Amino acid sequence: MANLCGCGEIAKCRTSWTQFNPGRRFLGCPSFMDPTRNCNYFRWVDAPLPNRWYQGTMYQLHINLVNAQDEVVQANNQNSQTTFYNRVLIVLIVGMFLVRFI
DSSP, rough: OOOBBBSSSSSSEEEOOOOSSTTHHHEEOOTTTTTTOOOOOOEEEEESSSSSHHHHHHHHHHHHHHHHHHHHHHHHHHHHHHHHHHHHHHHHHHHHHHHHHH
């Protein structure tokens, strides 16, 4: 059976990545980003994490993952720029040779 929030809509299942509840799933109002429609419905799906060490480890793993994903995006952007500049350089070199031999 679907969980309905106070708005009468089906509550959305999300994952918390706060420092004290990393990886915990919860149900919440689907309109939580809209303060005029948010009914503040909230209910944990998972049990609390066992201890502070576990919380800290889960949170740190999440932070490491986010940082690694950011580094991959930056590397891909840098690679795209390098590829573009390499192509421009090749076109210029080929153009120089064509001008010289024509």
